[in-house]
Amino acid sequence: MQQIGKNQLSILIIIFLIGSTPLFELGIKAKQDAWIAMTVAAAAGLLLTVMYIRIQKRAPEAGLAELYMMHFGKWIGGAVGLIHACWFAYESMRNVRDVGELTMMGLLTLTPKWIVMLLILSVSAYTVSKGLEVFVRIVQLLFPVAALSYLFVILLLLISRLPDISRLQPVLENGIAPVMKAAFPDLLSFPFGQMITMLVFWKYVHEKKIIGRVSYWSQAGVSLFLILMNMLIMSVLGPELSSLSALPLLEVVQLIRLANILERLDVIVTLLLFIGLYVKMTALYMASVFTFSAVTGIPYRHCVMPIALVIYASSFLEANNTYHIWIGLDVTLKIVPLLQVALPLLMLAVGIRKKYKDAKIAV
Template sequence: MTFMVILFEIGSTPMFVLGSKAKQDAWLAMIVGAAAGFALLLLFLWIQRRLPEMELKGMLRFGFGRIIGGLISAIYCCYFAYESMRNLRDFGELTAIILLPATPMSITMLMFLMIGGYAIWKGAKTIFRLPEILLPGLIFCYFVLIIMFLLMKIADFRRLMPVAENGLRPILNMALPDIVSFPFGQIIVFLLLWSLWKQPGVPVKQTIWAYIGVSLFLIFMVALNIAVLGPDLTHSSVLPLLKAVRTLTGLKFIERLDILVTFMIFIGLMIKMLIFFYCSVRMASLLTNQSEKIWAIAIGAVIYAASFIERDYTQHIAIGLGPSLKIDVIFQVAIPLVLALALALRGRKSFNPPG
C-alpha cells in the first residue's frame, strides 16, 4: 500500500511545475497545497475508519441514501474514467513530442490502454504488485538525476529568492484549490482501495508516511526545476523537467537523458491512468453486480474515444490545469465533507451492508 500511494501521488506531477505563476515561490505554493491535501487525507482516513468494511460506493449509499448515494456513485464512476482519459492523453502527447513523432497517437494510446485493461483483467493483486516492481527503479533514476544536477552545479538555489516577494496571496491563490486538486486531492481513489488491503484494519501509518515522503519529494522537485531554469523560463516551458534535463549538456558519457526522463514519467502516468481506470471499473461493477472484466472493456472503449475530444496538447493542458481542477473540488472536497458530516451525525463506527 505504501508503494502504491507513493507512485500514484508522483504520477505525472514532475512533468509540470505546479504553481509556476507564483514565480520563485512555486515551492511555497506546493507546501501549502501539500498541507491542505494532508488535511483531506486525514478526512478520507477518518471516513474509512468509520466504515472500515466498505468502499466508496457503500459509503455514499450509507451517507446519502440508496437512490442519491447510487446516483453520486455513478457520477464518481464517470469522474474516475475522465481522470484516466486525461492521463491516457498525456501518454499520447508525450510520446509524440519526445519518442515517436511519426507514430499516430491513436496507436500509442491504444497500446497503453490495452496494457492497463490487461492488468485490470488480471485483478487487483496484479495491480498492487506493479508499484513493488516499478518504484525502486523509479526512485533510483530520480536520485541519479538530482545528483547530476547538483554535481554539474547547474542548479542555483539563489533563484528561489526573494521568498514571498509579493506576499502570501499569490501563493495561496496557486495552492488553493489547484495544487490541492492535482495531485494531492486525487488520493480520494483510495476510498476504493484501502478495503482491499490484505491485513485487517486501515493502513493509516503506511499511508500517512507515504504521503509525507512523496510531498517532500514533489516540493523539492519544484524547487529544483526553478533553481535550474529560473522562475520565468520555468513558467513559460510546456515541459519544464525535460527542458531542465536538456541543460545537462556537459555530460560526455550520457546522451538523450530526456528519453530516460520520459520513461520515468511514463511509469507514474501508467500507474495513475491504471488506478483511475480500475476505480471506474470497480465502481461500475459494484453498482451493477456485473463482472469487472465486462466493465473493463466498456469503460476502456469510452476512455479511448473521449481522449480524442480535445483538439491539441495546448487545449488539453489548458483544460486539465484550468476548469478541470475547479471541478475536482466537488469530488475531492465538497462531497467527502458532506459525507463525513452525515457519518458524524449518525454516530456509527461501522456498518455491515446486507449480503
Template sequence: MEKAKISGSQLFTLMMLFEFGTAFLLPIAIEAKQDAWLSIMFGMIGGFLLFLVYYQLYRYYPNLLLVDLTQEIMGKWIGRLFSFLYLFYFANLASRVIRDFGDMLLTFAYPDTPLFIVNALLMFVVIYTVSKGIEVLARSSQLLFILLYFFAISGFLLIVCSGLIDFKNLKPVLEGGIWLPLKVSLTQNVYFPFGETIVFLMILPYVKNMSKGIGLSAIGLTGINLMITMIINVSVLGVSLTARSQFPLLSTVQSIQVADFLERLDVFFMLTAVIGGFIRTSVLFYAVVIGTANLFKIKSPSKLCYPLGLVILFYSLSLANNYEELIQEGIKALPYYLDIPLQVIIPLLLLTVAFFKNRAKLKQSGVNLHKSNRHS
C-alpha cells in the same frame, strides 16, 4: 468486491506513484513563481486534511467501496447519483492522464506516430493489468517504485554533478508575500495531485491492517519529491523558462552534460514518466471497473475491462484539440467544476451525515443495552 487483500506497503507505493504520476511532468504551481515549492508545501498540508476526511469515512464503513458508501449514507437514489458522478470523475481523470502521456510521447519521441496508436498501447497494458486484479497491480507498484527511485536519484546526482543548479533563481523568497503561493495552492495544488487520493476509497477495503499513517506518509513523500523537483527546475531553468516549458523537468534533464560525454539523458525522464502514467491510469481505471461492477451487481468485474477501456481510450482523444487546450482546461475549469465538489464538498457532506447517523446508532444501542440490563 473481488476477494483480494493487499499490504500496507503496497498501498503506500500505489498512493505515492499515483500522486507523483503526472505532477512531476508539469510546471505545477509556477504561477507562484520562485515560491512554487512553497505552494506545493501548502497543497501537501491541504492534502493531509482531505485524506483525514476520506480516512474517517473509511473508518465508519471499512468494508464498503466509495460507490456503496455513498448509498449507505445518503440513501439509494442520492447515493447512486453521487456514485455515478465519482465514476465519471475517475474515468475523466484516467482519460486526461492517457492524453497527457500520449501528447508528451508524440512531442519528444514519436512525432510521426498517430496519437491513437500511442494512447492505445498504454491503455491496453492498463486494461490487461487491471483485469488481473488489485493484487497484481499492487505488486507491480512495488517493483516500479524501486525502479522509479533509481532513475530519480541517478538523475538528481547527474544534475548536481553537471553544475547546472543556481539557487539565486529561487530568490527573493516570498517576494509578493505569503498570499500568492497560498492562493495558488488553494486553487490548484490541494486538488492536483493530493485531493485525488479520494480514488483510494475504492481500494482501502482491500488493505490488511490499514492505518492513516500509510496515506499520510505517502502524501508527505510525494509532496517532498514535488518540492525538490520544482526547486531543481527553477534553479536550473529560471522562473520564465520553467513557466514557458511544457515539460520543465525534461528540459532540465536535457541540459545535463557531465565530462563532455554523458548527455541526452531523455530516457531517464521518459521511463519515469511511463511508470508514473501507467500506475496512475491503472488505479483510476480499476476504480471505474470495480465501481461499475458493484453498482450494477456484475459478479465478474474483469469482463468490463475491455469495453470500459475502449470508452476511456476514445474519450481521451476527444478531450481537447491540442495539448495547450488540455492543460488550460485542467487549470481553469477542472478544479471548480469537478475537483472542489467531488474532493471537498461531497466528502464533507458524507462525513457530516455519517457522523450523525453513527452517533444516533450508538445512542440507540446504549438505550437498548440499558433496557436489557434493567430487565435482567
C-alpha cells in the same frame, strides 16, 4: 477477495501520487514561490487524507461506492457513485491523452496518436482485468526503477552544479496572496486531492488498522519529494523559463553535461513519464471499474472493456493539446474539489449526525 499488504499500499500511494507530477513545474503562478505553494497544498492535502481515513474507518470493508450508499441512501448514493466512476474514467482518459501527446512531441513524431493511445490503454485494460493484486505487483516492480532514476537525475544535477539557490529569491516577493491562489484549488486538487482514489482500494488492505499510518507517512514522503523537485527545477531554470517550458524537468536534464561524455539523458525523463502516467492511468481506470461494479452489481471483469471503450473514445474529444491542457488545468481543477472536498465533508457531517441521532434514541 483480493488483498494487498501494507508495503504494497505504501508503494501504490507513492507512485500514484508522484505520477508525472515532478516533470512539470506546478504552482508556477506563484513564480519563485511555487515550492511554498506546493508546501501549503501538501499540508492541506494531508488534512484531506485525515478526513478520508475517518470516513473509511466507519466501514473498513466498504469501498467508495458503498460508503456513498451507506451515507446518502441506495438511490442518491448510487447516483453519486456512478458520477464518481465517470469522473475516474475521465481522469484516466486525460492520462491516456497525455501519453499520446507527449509521445508524439518527444519520441515517435511520425506515429499516429491513435495507435499510441490504443496500445497504452490496451496494456492498462489487461492489467485491470487481472485485478488489484497483479496491478500492485507491477507497481512494486516499477518502484525501484522510478526511485533510482529520480535519484540519479538529482545526483547529476548536484554534481553538475546547475541549481542556483538565488533563483528562488526573493521569497514571498508579492506577499502570500499569489501563493494561496496557486495552492488552492489547483495544487490541492492535483495531485494531493487525488488521494480520494484510495477510498476505492483501502478495503482490500489486509491489515486495516495500519491504513491510516501507512497512508500518512507515504503521502508525507511524497510531499517532501515533490517540494524538492519543484525547488530543483526552479533553481535551475528560474521562474521565467519554467513558465514557458511544457516539460521543465526535460529541459533541466538536457542541460546536464559531464566531461563531454554523459549528456542527452532524455531517455530517463521519458521512462519516468511513462511509468508515472501508466500507474496513474491504470489506478484511475481500475477505480472507475470497481466503483461502477459496486453500484450496478455487474462483475467488475465485465465492466473492463465497456469502460475502456468510453475512455478511448472520449480521449479524442479535445481538438488539440493546447485545448487539452487548458481543460485540464483551468477547468477540471476548478470542478474536482466538489468530489474531493465537498462530498467527503458532507459524508463526514452525515455520519456524525447519524451517530448523534442513534445516541439520542439509545438514551
